[in-house]
Amino acid sequence: MKSHVLSQLRSLEAESIHIMREVVAEMQRPCLLFSGGKDSIVMLHLAVKAFAPARVPFPIMHVDTGLNFQTVLDCRDRWVERTGVQLVVASVQEGIDRGLVQEEPNGSRNRIQTPVLLEAAEKHGFDALFGGGRRDEEKARAKERVFSFRDDFGQWDPKNQRPEIWNLYNGRVHQGESIRVFPLSNWTELDIWSYIEAEDIDLPDLYLAREREVVERSGMLYEVNGFTPLKDGETAQVLSTRYRTVGDANLTACVESGAATLRDVVEEVAAVRLTERGATRGDDKVSEAAMEDRKKEGYF
Amino acid sequence: MTTTLPEATPEGRNELVTGDLLRFATAGSVDDGKSTLIGRLLFDSKSIFADQLESVEQVSRDRGNDYADLSLLTDGLRAEREQGITIDVAYRYFATPKRKFIIADTPGHIQYTRNMVTGASTADVALILVDARKGVVEQSRRHTFLATLLGVPHIVVCVNKMDLVDYDEQVFEQIRAEFTEFAARLRVPDLTFIPVSALAGDNVVTRSENMPWFDGSPLLSHLERLHVASDRNLVDVRFPVQYVIRPQQNDARDYRGYAGTVASGVMKPGDRVLALPAGLETTIASIETADGPVEEAYPPMSVTVRLADEIDISRGDMICRPNNAPTVTQDVDAQICWMDESAALVQGKKYAIKHTTRWARAMVKNINYRVDVNTLHRDEDATEIKLNEIARIRLRVTQPLFVDPYTQNRQTGAFILVDEATNKTVAAGMIGTAGRQY
Numbered sequence: 001m002k003s004h005v006l007s008q009l010r011s012l013e014a015e016s017i018h019i020m021r022e023v024v025a026e027m028q029r030p031c032l033l034f035s036g037g038k039d040s041i042v043m044l045h046l047a048v049k050a051f052a053p054a055r056v057p058f059p060i061m062h063v064d065t066g067l068n069f070q071t072v073l074d075c076r077d078r079w080v081e082r083t084g085v086q087l088v089v090a091s092v093q094e095g096i097d098r099g100l101v102q103e104e105p106n107g108s109r110n111r112i113q114t115p116v117l118l119e120a121a122e123k124h125g126f127d128a129l130f131g132g133g134r135r136d137e138e139k140a141r142a143k144e145r146v147f148s149f150r151d152d153f154g155q156w157d158p159k160n161q162r163p164e165i166w167n168l169y170n171g172r173v174h175q176g177e178s179i180r181v182f183p184l185s186n187w188t189e190l191d192i193w194s195y196i197e198a199e200d201i202d203l204p205d206l207y208l209a210r211e212r213e214v215v216e217r218s219g220m221l222y223e224v225n226g227f228t229p230l231k232d233g234e235t236a237q238v239l240s241t242r243y244r245t246v247g248d249a250n251l252t253a254c255v256e257s258g259a260a261t262l263r264d265v266v267e268e269v270a271a272v273r274l275t276e277r278g279a280t281r282g283d284d285k286v287s288e289a290a291m292e293d294r295k296k297e298g299y300f
Numbered sequence: 301m302t303t304t305l306p307e308a309t310p311e312g313r314n315e316l317v318t319g320d321l322l323r324f325a326t327a328g329s330v331d332d333g334k335s336t337l338i339g340r341l342l343f344d345s346k347s348i349f350a351d352q353l354e355s356v357e358q359v360s361r362d363r364g365n366d367y368a369d370l371s372l373l374t375d376g377l378r379a380e381r382e383q384g385i386t387i388d389v390a391y392r393y394f395a396t397p398k399r400k401f402i403i404a405d406t407p408g409h410i411q412y413t414r415n416m417v418t419g420a421s422t423a424d425v426a427l428i429l430v431d432a433r434k435g436v437v438e439q440s441r442r443h444t445f446l447a448t449l450l451g452v453p454h455i456v457v458c459v460n461k462m463d464l465v466d467y468d469e470q471v472f473e474q475i476r477a478e479f480t481e482f483a484a485r486l487r488v489p490d491l492t493f494i495p496v497s498a499l500a501g502d503n504v505v506t507r508s509e510n511m512p513w514f515d516g517s518p519l520l521s522h523l524e525r526l527h528v529a530s531d532r533n534l535v536d537v538r539f540p541v542q543y544v545i546r547p548q549q550n551d552a553r554d555y556r557g558y559a560g561t562v563a564s565g566v567m568k569p570g571d572r573v574l575a576l577p578a579g580l581e582t583t584i585a586s587i588e589t590a591d592g593p594v595e596e597a598y599p600p601m602s603v604t605v606r607l608a609d610e611i612d613i614s615r616g617d618m619i620c621r622p623n624n625a626p627t628v629t630q631d632v633d634a635q636i637c638w639m640d641e642s643a644a645l646v647q648g649k650k651y652a653i654k655h656t657t658r659w660a661r662a663m664v665k666n667i668n669y670r671v672d673v674n675t676l677h678r679d680e681d682a683t684e685i686k687l688n689e690i691a692r693i694r695l696r697v698t699q700p701l702f703v704d705p706y707t708q709n710r711q712t713g714a715f716i717l718v719d720e721a722t723n724k725t726v727a728a729g730m731i732g733t734a735g736r737q738y
Contacts, residue, residue, distance in 0.1 A: 003529060004529070004532075004534055004566060004596075004598045005320050005529050006320065006321075006598075006600065006601060007319070007320060008319050008320055008321045008395075008399070008400040010601075011320070011321045011600060012321070013602075014561065014600050014601050014602040015600065015602075017561075017602040018542070018561045018600075018602050021542045021543045021559055021560075021602070022542065022657075024543060025542060025543045025615050025657070048590065049589070049590035049591075050559070050590075050602070051545060051559075052545075052590040052604075053545075053547055053549075053551075053552045053555055054545050054546070054547035054548075054549065054552070054555075055547070055549065135391045135393070136392075136393045142390040142391055142392065143388045143389065143390045143391075161388075162724055162725040163414055163415075163417075163418045163639050163725050163728070164418060164725075165417065165418050165421045165714070165716055165725070165728040166421045166422060166710070166711070166714045166716075166728075167422070167561070168654050168655075168714065168715065168716045170654065170716065170718055170723070170725045172652070172718060172723040173723060174723065185391070186391070186393070186402055188393045188395070188400075190395070191400075
């Protein structure tokens, strides 16, 4: 007799598909935030599955900081080509040129991409934005709802979130308000990688290890390239490295790794003892409450 | 212990990983050590990352603590850290080679009953913490009542802080006896007691050498082995239509599929089915996923069902079997937990109601009684229901709903009420005895 028990990955997949269908059925104009990182790619993959054989019935938006790894842009364009999904690009550089935002002294465009994102969402009338956030990433995210309510300034109020009971999601909003939806809420980093391997999902090759010329700064390894050139007095070394997250090219560090295949990555993630944000994102290290503050401003 | 490595097999859709998914909700009073217990589960199952642990140790040192405060791992928001309490449901994840676990960590304060209801709504197991020194207190009773109200099939009572009562078997047995007597008045299908010390690690992941008199399993092994497959309703086919897939594309112009999540039952191609509210019968032509057709669909699979005949079906409709249909009714008797702090539920007020994938409007016809969650006493004179109160009410709905009693079906027996002015979710509802028969 068949057991009729769904495996953990297929349970997570089914839940994510349920969430995406629910949003498309109930919201006026959803959009998927696409960074080109592995989580947003898994989300797009799930969207393709949720509506097959129809095309994905909403656009994807890339908030382009102008600090992209070329391989990430190439991968984005392959996905657009293959799925026929509509791509909206919101440019941070253009926002700087127009005076909407100002460049930060440390060169990070992570924080200033928020106003650009909110402006683009408003211009296009998006009332639901899919984000790839996972609750296992960071403490402030552990309490995030799947349907996260934002006021008309795009802000998150942790005290004013709707209870989520069963799988009965409430996406009702007034004019100007919106929701962020996190279909990957219950996935962990290991789930994501196991799924990428099982489904053979197309990712930027940054995630796989190869020999890179790198320089060490404050305990982090940065590839020597146009975004992060060698400074005076620094010496480069060649190490086998890979990227665990994909952010701004001038701030995202790589880690030493021999994981050259998806299987290697799954095994490495299963064994690794450092959360991915802590390992490679200089911009998250500021304070223990850093993420909570950024979320309140409308960051994902 | 290592983390689960999935077996990637090219042919096996359901064999990617060997383990299944278990959701559990934790509840306890303020100082029962719930956060410490969860911290201990994460820590001892090696689900804590080095940088998270480093941060906890740093903060503990800054505060002058003698030992790493594992509760800091789960107290997420700044307000909570400052007040040292947990104020909202937090979700935690860990995996062992046998299972992936999702923990809904719910606060124990009296004013946050709604969080317990939220956490318990999807839980397979409720973990109730009892302080060995204090015994069964009001909050233990309330949490157990809420867990049974939400239909959680397994309850595990962790008698914590056994180290502070010299690991005394008599203390444990007394609490077990008292709790068992209280639980006899509730619907508890499976009740287990485990003596633990979250702080010292006794009987959490590894068997305690301090309590040789206890012959049961440590908490983690119990959770790993708990049989939850038969908790699901595989008998009554209920498929709420979520979305109709009709590609406006040249390559699939005639395609029409009904997308949804199987709420209960097992569906197969060739099955005779009844579509509600149309009341028309047809046959399942195929059950599809993006990976191709499947031979069976069961909960919680998300699939697309194609029917042999063209019937007008849209979102909110229900597919079931002709000889096993839910009750079609506009009159709903239900227990509700009120979740809104700004306004009370009163007779005559109208709300939006969401039941499966169907939205309608509902008017409160009657408040039958309010339940005192501590004594289970019924107050039949109640005229309004306030935040965190439980009541039995009767609703009149603008459209028929396709319902089953919550005790038989946690999907088709559940609904939420939404305030039409604020759009806030204000109540969780569990349907009782059915209304008029279709």
